[in-house]
Amino acid sequence: MTIVMISSMYQSGREELAQVLARKTDWPVLSREELVDEARKLGIKIGRLEVAMIKTPGLSEKLVREKELYLAFLTATLCEKARQGNLIYHGRAGHLLLPGVSHRLRVGLTAPRENRIKRTAQALNLTPDKAETYLAQLDEDVGKWIRYIHRVDGRDPNHFDLFFNLENMGLSNAAGILCATAELPDFQATPASLKLLNDLNLSAQAKLRLSLDERTLQADLQVHADNGVITVTYPPDQDQVSQYIPQVLAELPGCREIQCTMAETNILWVQERFEPKSGNFGQIIRLAQRWGAA
Numbered sequence: 001m002t003i004v005m006i007s008s009m010y011q012s013g014r015e016e017l018a019q020v021l022a023r024k025t026d027w028p029v030l031s032r033e034e035l036v037d038e039a040r041k042l043g044i045k046i047g048r049l050e051v052a053m054i055k056t057p058g059l060s061e062k063l064v065r066e067k068e069l070y071l072a073f074l075t076a077t078l079c080e081k082a083r084q085g086n087l088i089y090h091g092r093a094g095h096l097l098l099p100g101v102s103h104r105l106r107v108g109l110t111a112p113r114e115n116r117i118k119r120t121a122q123a124l125n126l127t128p129d130k131a132e133t134y135l136a137q138l139d140e141d142v143g144k145w146i147r148y149i150h151r152v153d154g155r156d157p158n159h160f161d162l163f164f165n166l167e168n169m170g171l172s173n174a175a176g177i178l179c180a181t182a183e184l185p186d187f188q189a190t191p192a193s194l195k196l197l198n199d200l201n202l203s204a205q206a207k208l209r210l211s212l213d214e215r216t217l218q219a220d221l222q223v224h225a226d227n228g229v230i231t232v233t234y235p236p237d238q239d240q241v242s243q244y245i246p247q248v249l250a251e252l253p254g255c256r257e258i259q260c261t262m263a264e265t266n267i268l269w270v271q272e273r274f275e276p277k278s279g280n281f282g283q284i285i286r287l288a289q290r291w292g293a294a
Contacts, residue, residue: 001103001189002182003082005094007154008109009139011119013166017109018090020175025088025182030081032091039073043212046070050141053148061220065211067149072207079201086182092142095159096150101197103189105182108163115166161187199225202254206230209252215244222263228256233263 004021008014015031022029036046049066078097081087089097095106113135121131146154157163162181164174181187203225210216210223210232219241222233230252232245242260249258269284 001082002086002187003078003098003101003104004086004088004107004178004182005097005104006088006090006107006109007093007095007160008090008111009092009116009142010135011116011123012109012111013171014090014109017164017171017174017178018088020171021088021178024175024179025086027086027088028081029088029090030078031089032094035074035077035091038077039070042073044070044073050145053145065217065220068207069211071149072204072211075200076204076208079197079204082197083201093146093150093154096146096152096154098197098200101200102193103187105178105187106159106161107178108157108160109166110164111166195227198254199227202228202230202252205252206232206249206255209248210245213244213248216241216248221245225255228254229259230255230257231259231261233261235263 004018004027006014006018006021018029018031021027039046045066049063049070052063053067074097078087078089081089082098095104095108098104116135117128117132120126120135121128124131124134126134143154146152152159162178164177166174203223206225207221207223210219210221219238220235221241224231224233230249232249234241234245239262242262245260246258249255267284267288269281271280275281
């Protein structure tokens with residue numbers, strides 16, 4: 001069982017590589033676009049979140065909750081698909097999903113810029129100059145999105161197992177290399193990696209329930225799952241929500257125990273100059289008050 005995660009910027013060939021690999025392996029393919037469509041049907045406002053994070057990234061608690069809901073949905077859906085067997089996923093930053101699962105093969109992909117410009121012009125019916133401008137802005141925006149969602153640079157080579165440059169390599173040869181690599185023992189499921197996949201799935205399923213139920217959707221909850229035990233942590237000023245958590249998570253498949261605990265938090269805020277009238281400082285104070293933090 002292997003999870004192949006193919007990541008690239010727009011018009012770099014990730015969808016084509018995924019399809020060629022699928023024909024060679026007969027493995028199912030899942031795309032970011034499919035997941036986004038399903039998320040929208042669930043009521044997750046992806047567009048609003050993307051615009052807000054790209055244009056005015058900040059510490060809005062509402063946006064943080066929306067981000068956590070989005071990540072929980074992605075994780076839960078990928079886990080459910082991956083638990084059924086081999087899987088090919090392609091998107092912007094799939095290699096950063098399912099952290100720690102050792103039987104995922106994280107693949108990066110790039111193509112010559114002139115090729116990307118040509119493909120973009122054809123796909124969007126643009127002139128080459130306009131396609132180049134569009135692509136430059138899109139790459140910048142996607143980079144911001146990845147940094148906000150995952151808190152890392154999506155281009156960092158330390159987050160990939162393989163990286164292909166399609167300037168001189170064909171898709172068939174790249175897919176052949178992926179086939180051979182996916183068969184290595186390094187990328188086969190182990191009891192430990194399957195346990196982690198199940199824990200990630202259970203945690204994400206619990207987050208989804210808590211984020212979509214009217215009794216708990218406004219609460220700032222941290223959720224962790226370990227071998228069927230779900231631990232939900234809530235801030236001191238939201239202790240009233242603890243009575244609803246077991247009800248919301250009742251009969252969640254795979255859950256054998258629910259533990260609710262109040263958070264004890266300290267916040268270290270460092271900046272070059274003390275500016276008590278700044279907006280960020282005000283947000284930190286409100287956050288500290290909510291979490292009962294020192």
